[in-house]
Amino acid sequence: MAFPEIMFHIRRFVHKSSRHANLFPEKLFNKRHKVPAHFYVADDQLVEQIDNAIQPFMQQTKCDTAIEMNPGIGLFTRKLLNRDDRLKKIILIEAMEHFLPALHDFHALYPERVKVKHNDLASLWKLSFQDRMDNGTRVADMLSDLPKREHNEDPSALLFGAVGSYNFFKHLVNSIIFQNGMFSWGRMEMFLAVPPPIYIHLTCNNDVGYMIYRSTSMLFQMLFEYRFIAQLPREHFLPNQIEHKPIKGSRLRKVQSINPEYLYLVRILPRRNFFDLCPIEDLQPLWYFVKQNCVSRRNRIIPNLEKWIPGCGPRLIVNSVPSETLKPLYPDEADVELPQYSTRCTTMSNRDFYPNMNIYTQFGDLSASQMLTLFTQFRKWPEYSESAFVASLENTLLKLEAAADENLGIAEEDDLPNEETAFEDVKENETENSQTKTLKKSKLNAAVSN
Numbered sequence: 001m002a003f004p005e006i007m008f009h010i011r012r013f014v015h016k017s018s019r020h021a022n023l024f025p026e027k028l029f030n031k032r033h034k035v036p037a038h039f040y041v042a043d044d045q046l047v048e049q050i051d052n053a054i055q056p057f058m059q060q061t062k063c064d065t066a067i068e069m070n071p072g073i074g075l076f077t078r079k080l081l082n083r084d085d086r087l088k089k090i091i092l093i094e095a096m097e098h099f100l101p102a103l104h105d106f107h108a109l110y111p112e113r114v115k116v117k118h119n120d121l122a123s124l125w126k127l128s129f130q131d132r133m134d135n136g137t138r139v140a141d142m143l144s145d146l147p148k149r150e151h152n153e154d155p156s157a158l159l160f161g162a163v164g165s166y167n168f169f170k171h172l173v174n175s176i177i178f179q180n181g182m183f184s185w186g187r188m189e190m191f192l193a194v195p196p197p198i199y200i201h202l203t204c205n206n207d208v209g210y211m212i213y214r215s216t217s218m219l220f221q222m223l224f225e226y227r228f229i230a231q232l233p234r235e236h237f238l239p240n241q242i243e244h245k246p247i248k249g250s251r252l253r254k255v256q257s258i259n260p261e262y263l264y265l266v267r268i269l270p271r272r273n274f275f276d277l278c279p280i281e282d283l284q285p286l287w288y289f290v291k292q293n294c295v296s297r298r299n300r301i302i303p304n305l306e307k308w309i310p311g312c313g314p315r316l317i318v319n320s321v322p323s324e325t326l327k328p329l330y331p332d333e334a335d336v337e338l339p340q341y342s343t344r345c346t347t348m349s350n351r352d353f354y355p356n357m358n359i360y361t362q363f364g365d366l367s368a369s370q371m372l373t374l375f376t377q378f379r380k381w382p383e384y385s386e387s388a389f390v391a392s393l394e395n396t397l398l399k400l401e402a403a404a405d406e407n408l409g410i411a412e413e414d415d416l417p418n419e420e421t422a423f424e425d426v427k428e429n430e431t432e433n434s435q436t437k438t439l440k441k442s443k444l445n446a447a448v449s450n
Contacts, residue, residue: 023073025098028238035195036239037122038095039162039263040072043236051079053230053265054191062154063189064088065146069121069161072099072238076160077106081114087158089113091145095120115145122163125171128181139181149186152272156186162193162237162263169202173219176270177287179280187270193232193263197255200341202226206297206364208341212255213364215294215410219287221368222278225269226345227330228338231262258340277350277372282379288393289375291410297364301357301374308389309381316357316377324351326369350376 028040041047064087071077071092080090090113092103103116119142120127127138149156175181182188202220206213220226234241278286293304302313326346333344352369354361366374378384396410 023102024238025096029240035164035197037163037165037168038070038120039164039193039237040070040239041075041162041236042072042238043233044075046232046236047075047079049230049232050076050191050193050265054267057189057191057267058083058086061086061158061189063156063158065091065157067091067093067121067146067157067159067161067188069093069159069163070095071103072096073102074106077103080160081106081110084113089115089145091157092116093119093121093142095122117142121161122165122168124182125167125174128171128175132180139184143182143185146185151183151187151270151275153186155189155269157188159188159190159192164195164198166198169198169220170216172268173216173223176223176274177219177283179283183270187272190268191229191265192268193237193265196259196262196264196339197252199228199264199266200255200258200339203342203345205343205367208255210297210364211252212341213297215290218290218294218366218368218371221343221345222286222348222372223270223274225267225271225329227267227333228342229265229267231259232265234261234263237263255341264339271348274348277348278376284397285379285389285393286372286375288396288410289378289389290371292392293363293371295410298362300359301361301363301366302359304363305378308387309378309383312378312381312383313359315381316374317359319353319357321351321353323353323355324349326352348372 024040024042041050066080066087066089068077068080068090071094074092077090077092080087090110092106092114094100094103094116095118097118100116100118106114107116121142124139124142127142130136131138131140146157171181172183175183200208201212201214202217203226204213204217293299293301302316305312305316326349329345329347338344346369349369350372352367352373354366354370354374363371378389384390
């Protein structure tokens with residue numbers, strides 16, 4: 001089917017009873033999801049909304065290469081093609097084989113400008129791990145058409161898509177920390193539609209509570225600029241969504257109940273100057289420092305650090321270095337426009353000292369920049385190179401090298417059994433825990449009776 005015919009067959013809203021529903025596979029209508037890894041744009045009005053929302057950013061970018069994640073039937077692809085004054089190369093990466101014939105028609109119409117690849121960008125973390133295990137080139141093959149640039153240069157590509165995989169966002173963090181995967185080609189400017197719980201988790205502060213504010217929140221805010229752009233109606237995406245029903249007593253209820261009928265359109269970009277704040281050779285120590293100290297955000301800072309460097313407490317309590325004031329990165333962004341619990345993106349500093357630190361100050365009290373500042377202090381102490389921290393770091397990295405999962409990390413206190421579904425399906429986990437407790441109680445009662 002050629003490009004004009006594709007566009008002729010798209011209605012304002014695609015639903016199962018539509019005579020054009022054969023453009024989408026049946027399973028996108030029949031199987032309802034809580035938070036699928038992949039979303040597909042299924043409405044012309046939605047495409048217009050996205051295109052208008054990103055227009056101010058497209059006017060500012062100098063990047064001429066675009067990647068579209070799971071373009072589906074190509075509704076948004078047409079908008080990218082219309083930006084021929086800016087986008088000279090468009091790479092369509094589609095996970096579902098069903099959509100490939102129609103996408104190859106785009107390539108036939110624009111052979112020098114459009115390339116189509118059958119792959120799963122949302123599962124890039126899996127491909128990265130497989131490459132590490134067998135020295136493969138899966139990630140390199142997927143991103144081979146991108147120009148290579150240094151981290152402090154302009155972005156190598158613009159990425160557009162809708163993704164609900166939490167592991168995808170963990171991979172964004174790991175790609176910078178371990179210098180592999182997506183950002184091996186340079187920084188990407190990403191415009192993504194994201195489920196609200198994931199975005200809130202990544203951009204919140206400790207006011208929301210430690211169940212949501214975690215080590216990944218801190219690392220993401222250190223490494224990335226982020227900006228909320230708009231709310232997008234969830235009903236205009238496929239696959240269909242199950243009806244949201246708040247779970248009484250759920251630890252994530254207050255976050256899961258925020259805007260379940262929407263996805264958030266956001267802009268995410270790795271910070272250009274982050275290696276000035278934390279040299280490349282210190283990225284993995286920083287990652288381990290944050291992860292290890294956030295096993296429990298209630299751990300007290302000074303007693304914990306003194307386990308690694310005895311007697312370091314007074315250096316933290318008595319600090320004569322003036323603290324640097326952070327500034328909002330987007331002055332035109334009003335607090336009232338942000339999603340609940342999400343914070344404004346600010347500049348990042350390694351001189352943002354926690355005020356009046358004492359023996360009772362907890363790691364969960366720190367903001368992302370304050371955690372970076374604490375690591376910078378810790379890293380500069382003369383005892384660092386001979387400390388138990390370095391040996392523990394090396395041991396952990398060796399274990400991760402042999403791990404069967406690229407996203408395997410250090411378990412935090414209160415972690416749910418499956419972190420990938422931490423923001424998707426709490427009910428199953430809570431039912432599982434309840435059943436386990438009941439079983440244990442029954443065994444205890446039986447033992448007492450006997």
